[in-house]
Amino acid sequence: xxxxxxxxxxxxxxxxxxxxxxxxxxxxxxxxxxxxxxxxxxxxxxxxxxxxxxxxxxxxxxxxxxxxxxxxxxxxxxxxxxxxxxxxxxxxxxxxxxxxxxxxxxxxxxxxxxxx
Amino acid sequence: xxxxxxxxxxxxxxxxxxxxxxxxxxxxxxxxxxxxxxxxxxxxxxxxxxxxxxxxxxxxxxxxxxxxxxxxxxxxxxxxxxxxxxxxxxxxxxxxxxxxxxxxxxx
Numbered sequence: 072x073x074x075x076x077x078x079x080x081x082x083x084x085x086x087x088x089x090x091x092x093x094x095x096x097x098x099x100x101x102x103x104x105x106x107x108x109x110x111x112x113x114x115x116x117x118x119x120x121x122x123x124x125x126x127x128x129x130x131x132x133x134x135x136x137x138x139x140x141x142x143x144x145x146x147x148x149x150x151x152x153x154x155x156x157x158x159x160x161x162x163x164x165x166x167x168x169x170x171x172x173x174x175x176x177x178x179x180x181x182x183x184x185x186x187x
Numbered sequence: 188x189x190x191x192x193x194x195x196x197x198x199x200x201x202x203x204x205x206x207x208x209x210x211x212x213x214x215x216x217x218x219x220x221x222x223x224x225x226x227x228x229x230x231x232x233x234x235x236x237x238x239x240x241x242x243x244x245x246x247x248x249x250x251x252x253x254x255x256x257x258x259x260x261x262x263x264x265x266x267x268x269x270x271x272x273x274x275x276x277x278x279x280x281x282x283x284x285x286x287x288x289x290x291x292x293x294x
Binding site for chain 2: 106
């Protein structure tokens with residue numbers, strides 16, 4: 072069945088780096104745009120980044136531009152988010168989600184905590 | 188950036204009642220590029236409605252979306268305990284933004 076499984080979250084100090092991943096199965100990964108969306112504790116949803124099906128185009132929210140980089144590996148059916156210069160306000164559950172416009176499949180999320 | 192404002196913040200209704208959730212945009216959402224999601228407590232968001240009024244695969248017809256321009260509505264025709272959740276709208280006209288959510292409770 073269609074499945075997205077995030078991994079790589081954890082505790083990191085302010086200013087540190089972390090890479091989270093999303094393993095995809097059950098559909099043709101290379102045919103779909105993919106996204107990262109985050110949810111801070113007790114808060115709403117915030118779109119973070121997306122990448123086109125061909126990896127030719129990527130976009131990032133203003134809040135993370137210049138610090139986060141989205142990428143994908145079609146051979147490994149995986150999506151990544153490299154996060155640098157992390158701040159306390161980046162603490163959130165990070166979801167990967169499929170879709171060019173609306174997000175029709177979501178993973179269960181991985182928690183990133185930025186704290187000293 | 189298109190800002191989405193959802194109201195009310197919390198909606199408390201009895202089982203069987205109709206729930207009406209509002210999503211207002213700061214500028215026109217052209218082509219009705221608006222989606223609705225349901226997030227039950229402790230769960231992942233689930234797509235309910237896309238393009239303002241199209242139900243996603245497997246979504247029961249008690250959920251319906253309507254609206255255009257800057258005003259959109261999600262209606263739950265007969266509220267059941269399993270509908271307890273936070274509901275979010277999202278626009279995809281210009282980048283992506285989500286509304287702040289409406290929490291639906293059962294009285």
